[in-house]
Amino acid sequence: MNQSYDRKLKTDLESLRSAGTHKVLRHITTPMEATVHMEEAGDAVVLSSNNYLGLADDPKVVAAGIDGLKRFGAGTASVRFICGTFSIHRDLEDEIASFLGTERALTYVSCWNANTGLIPTIAVEGTAIVSDELNHASIIDGCRMATQAQRLRYRHADMADLESKLAALPPDMPKFIITDGVFSMEGDLAKLPEIVALAKRYNGVTIVDDSHGTGVMGTTGRGTIEHHGLTGHIDIITGTLGKALGGAAGGFVAGSAALIDTLIQKSRPMLFSNALPATVASSALAAIRELESNPGLLAKQRQNIKYFRAGLASLGFKPLDGESAIIPIIVGETAFAIKMSDMLLKEGVFVTGFGFPVVPEGAARIRVQMSSALEQSHLDKALAAFKKVGRELGLIK
Ligand SMILES: *Cc1c(COP(=O)(O)O)cnc(C)c1O
Numbered sequence: 001m002n003q004s005y006d007r008k009l010k011t012d013l014e015s016l017r018s019a020g021t022h023k024v025l026r027h028i029t030t031p032m033e034a035t036v037h038m039e040e041a042g043d044a045v046v047l048s049s050n051n052y053l054g055l056a057d058d059p060k061v062v063a064a065g066i067d068g069l070k071r072f073g074a075g076t077a078s079v080r081f082i083c084g085t086f087s088i089h090r091d092l093e094d095e096i097a098s099f100l101g102t103e104r105a106l107t108y109v110s111c112w113n114a115n116t117g118l119i120p121t122i123a124v125e126g127t128a129i130v131s132d133e134l135n136h137a138s139i140i141d142g143c144r145m146a147t148q149a150q151r152l153r154y155r156h157a158d159m160a161d162l163e164s165k166l167a168a169l170p171p172d173m174p175k176f177i178i179t180d181g182v183f184s185m186e187g188d189l190a191k192l193p194e195i196v197a198l199a200k201r202y203n204g205v206t207i208v209d210d211s212h213g214t215g216v217m218g219t220t221g222r223g224t225i226e227h228h229g230l231t232g233h234i235d236i237i238t239g240t241l242g243k244a245l246g247g248a249a250g251g252f253v254a255g256s257a258a259l260i261d262t263l264i265q266k267s268r269p270m271l272f273s274n275a276l277p278a279t280v281a282s283s284a285l286a287a288i289r290e291l292e293s294n295p296g297l298l299a300k301q302r303q304n305i306k307y308f309r310a311g312l313a314s315l316g317f318k319p320l321d322g323e324s325a326i327i328p329i330i331v332g333e334t335a336f337a338i339k340m341s342d343m344l345l346k347e348g349v350f351v352t353g354f355g356f357p358v359v360p361e362g363a364a365r366i367r368v369q370m371s372s373a374l375e376q377s378h379l380d381k382a383l384a385a386f387k388k389v390g391r392e393l394g395l396i397k
Pocket residue numbers: 109110111112113136138180184209210211212239240241242249250251
């Protein structure tokens with residue numbers, strides 16, 4: 001390694017350490033269940049996984065993954081259009097499309113890839129892309145790659161600002177309006193009914209990244225679009241298979257047949273990068289089927305959200321309001337959030353603190369996520385830890 005450059009890296013890392021914002025990875029030695037064992041911290045109740053439905057180690061999901069590996073081996077050693085698509089990819093894509101009510105779907109190795117594959121492919125010269133300022137980093141990067149399109153950002157969930165941006169563009173120009181379905185740091189939902197109405201008025205094409213909504217929101221877990229009664233009214237849906245739907249990896253774009261065929265022709269990760277491993281495609285397919293056949297998973301997750309929110313409120317915490325499984329508690333400075341997270345871990349509760357630059361300066365937070373994997377005993381243990389740590393830090397009386 002170039003010595004002077006390596007020294008510069010070390011200096012930069014040192015300043016993160018002295019600011020108290022240096023992140024460390026913790027190593028888990030067990031599957032992602034309600035509790036895990038960590039090499040560095042022992043056993044802990046998990047409140048910071050996106051394993052919303054507890055499917056990450058569901059026996060059917062695991063068995064399907066093993067079956068996928070046995071049937072197809074590790075992979076095709078090729079990109080998809082050359083000789084890299086297995087029948088399991090098509091089966092999974094058909095299932096996603098039918099689950100979400102779109103004509104077709106296309107998988108990528110992650111939703112990061114799906115967003116950065118989709119956006120620059122469609123947001124070409126003569127189009128505009130209008131993006132919520134709190135959208136996920138993968139959307140931001142996708143927009144950055146769309147160098148030929150007009151790129152605009154509207155204030156978070158501010159429909160008047162969105163409308164003024166749309167109204168200032170030529171009426172006939174295709175305008176991609178892109179938003180998270182559930183905002184990952186706030187836990188709030190995009191105002192999809194208003195967005196759909198604005199899209200109608202201004203020749204908008206709606207894109208919703210429902211990574212935190214798919215499998216979680218809506219009566220049957222089909223996401224924020226179902227939650228708002230808008231099934232069939234959103235043009236393009238992206239999402240991840242790495243959260244509620246099995247938790248391994250993988251992402252998708254769902255939309256019209258013409259859109260998906262366009263991505264197969266032109267989307268760069270599709271043309272130049274390998275497909276989702278067959279074992280993951282197979283386990284994700286099993287996860288969707290399990291969600292469809294076991295409505296108890298969603299019912300339990302919603303019961304847990306209610307119980308934990310009520311418990312936090314009775315202790316004197318004031319989490320941000322919301323309908324999703326994300327329960328953020330704003331604590332102030334980044335270093336404070338990290339300290340609180342460390343103290344909770346010592347009490348056997350794994351919940352991550354988020355600070356700048358992931359969230360604005362001064363709005364650092366502890367982000368709790370509710371899963372149907374958690375039993376009431378886990379929630380009670382977590383609430384006891386929040387009570388102790390909250391008092392020690394002077395957050396509650
Ligand atoms: C988590 C998340 C992603 C990234 O998903 P991966 O499949 O892990 O790449 C993209 N968009 C949103 C809104 C997310 O919450």
